[in-house]
Amino acid sequence: MSKNPIINALTASVYIILVVAVMDFVTQPLRNRPDTFFAPIMVLFVLTFSVAVMAYLFFYQPLQFFIDGKRKQAVQLFLQTVGVFGFTTVVLLALLFYRVFV
Numbered sequence: 780m781s782k783n784p785i786i787n788a789l790t791a792s793v794y795i796i797l798v799v800a801v802m803d804f805v806t807q808p809l810r811n812r813p814d815t816f817f818a819p820i821m822v823l824f825v826l827t828f829s830v831a832v833m834a835y836l837f838f839y840q841p842l843q844f845f846i847d848g849k850r851k852q853a854v855q856l857f858l859q860t861v862g863v864f865g866f867t868t869v870v871l872l873a874l875l876f877y878r879v880f881v
Contacts, residue, residue, distance in 0.1 A: 780839050784859035791836045792867050798829060837861070 780787050802825070837860055844853035874880060 780836055782840055782856065784856055784863050787836050787840070787860045788863035788867060791833060791864055794829075794832055794836070798825065837864075 841853040841857040844856060
């Protein structure tokens with residue numbers, strides 16, 4: 780991924796928003812039907828895929844730095860990415876709390 784923690788965190792945020800939007804769109808016609816055997820299977824598929832995507836977004840570049848012997852830079856990039864993602868999460872929660880989205 781990028782060496783810019785802001786890009787990494789915002790890409791993760793956009794990915795989450797896209798997954799939720801697609802899931803909402805796909806499940807719209809199924810709202811009044813009971814869950815089937817395949818509902819938990821699909822949840823696990825999406826969860827597994829999302830873990831892989833997030834691992835790539837958060838760990839790939841820091842791991843590359845770490846392998847290259849740049850341990851300080853690896854930790855710094857990882858923590859900055861998590862920090863920006865955490866800040867984004869707090870901002871979105873505040874907007875939700877103050878009903879900006881509703």
